[in-house]
Amino acid sequence: MLQMGILEVEVFDIWGIDFMEPFLSSFGNLYILLVVGYVSKWVEAVALPTNDTKSIVRFLRKKYFSRFGTLGALISILNNICLRCKNREETLIHAMKDCPKAREILVAGGLNDRLLDRNYINCIDWLEDVFQDLDNKAAADFLTLLWNNWNDRNNTVLKRKMEAVVKKRWTKPPVGCVKVNVDATVLNGCTGVGAVARDHDGFVIGGCYNFQKTAMDISGAEVEAFKVGLKLEKNLNVGRLIVESDSAILVNAVNKRRLDITILGQCIRSECDVFSSFESVQVKWTNRNSNYAADFLCKLAIRNENDLYFDMEYPMDIHNIIIRDAIN
Numbered sequence: 455m456l457q458m459g460i461l462e463v464e465v466f467d468i469w470g471i472d473f474m475e476p477f478l479s480s481f482g483n484l485y486i487l488l489v490v491g492y493v494s495k496w497v498e499a500v501a502l503p504t505n506d507t508k509s510i511v512r513f514l515r516k517k518y519f520s521r522f523g524t525l526g527a528l529i530s531i532l533n534n535i536c537l538r539c540k541n542r543e544e545t546l547i548h549a550m551k552d553c554p555k556a557r558e559i560l561v562a563g564g565l566n567d568r569l570l571d572r573n574y575i576n577c578i579d580w581l582e583d584v585f586q587d588l589d590n591k592a593a594a595d596f597l598t599l600l601w602n603n604w605n606d607r608n609n610t611v612l613k614r615k616m617e618a619v620v621k622k623r624w625t626k627p628p629v630g631c632v633k634v635n636v637d638a639t640v641l642n643g644c645t646g647v648g649a650v651a652r653d654h655d656g657f658v659i660g661g662c663y664n665f666q667k668t669a670m671d672i673s674g675a676e677v678e679a680f681k682v683g684l685k686l687e688k689n690l691n692v693g694r695l696i697v698e699s700d701s702a703i704l705v706n707a708v709n710k711r712r713l714d715i716t717i718l719g720q721c722i723r724s725e726c727d728v729f730s731s732f733e734s735v736q737v738k739w740t741n742r743n744s745n746y747a748a749d750f751l752c753k754l755a756i757r758n759e760n761d762l763y764f765d766m767e768y769p770m771d772i773h774n775i776i777i778r779d780a781i782n
């Protein structure tokens with residue numbers, strides 16, 4: 455059996471299937487079909503009159519395909535370009551059977567041509583035909599093939615997603631807007647916060663870093679960075695403001711501040727009072743790569759153990775980052 459590398463396994467990606475047999479007839483049922491999710495350990499059992507593959511298909515269709523979305527998240531993949539062959543829409547039947555890469559795996563696994571050649575629109579119809587054609591042992595091998603194919607597909611998709619995240623960079627705000635990136639670092643018992651404001655051309659219009667000789671808790675430090683960023687913008691007389699932070703906790707706390715009854719929520723609410731002095735304020739999450747300039751300012755604060763406020767004459771240490779972001 456062909457085996458492929460596995461990067462990650464979702465709940466219900468893999469399941470084992472077996473008949474317990476035969477029992478004394480109960481309402482005409484002689485067999486118990488047992489399905490176990492390998493990851494979730496979820497067990498599903500059903501009493502059946504026969505132990506043929508038709509029963510398996512009927513069971514899968516009714517219980518699994520409707521509830522768990524087929525071998526993991528098969529249903530969610532519709533209507534995207536296939537990342538493996540890159541020239542077809544990735545429908546379910548494409549991902550499982552028609553993609554050249556899927557075909558390769560199925561053929562290498564010994565699935566016979568007759569079960570591959572016919573065209574299907576719905577994957578379930580193909581599966582039904584295959585299961586009808588195979589005995590229980592061959593059906594189990596076929597399920598393993600599907601699983602290998604599915605993992606191969608997920609490995610490809612995951613790799614692309616990772617590349618997209620790594621490549622993601624800072625983006626310029628729209629004309630008439632200023633974007634301020636804020637960040638905080640807690641290191642060696644010290645805290646550094648940084649903020650840098652840039653216009654729609656990516657030019658620095660101001661920024662700062664602050665140093666504290668105590669280790670704040672990281673959420674508190676991110677709030678401090680946010681506060682510093684807003685203060686900076688208020689002094690720069692900005693109309694439309696975008697604040698970017700790579701702290702999901704901070705961004706969520708700001709955007710849900712009216713519902714947040716925690717101390718952090720209260721603290722954020724009072725910081726956000728200053729929003730009324732801007733025409734508009736958006737607070738957005740960004741990944742670390744896009745927030746590199748602010749991150750570097752935090753590191754500078756800790757390295758230099760001081761505070762710094764600057765205008766267009768920003769510290770040379772962040773020059774390369776600013777240029778790289780601006781020509782992006």
Ligand SMILES: [Zn+2]
Nearest residue numbers: 536538539553
């Ligand atoms: Zn494909």
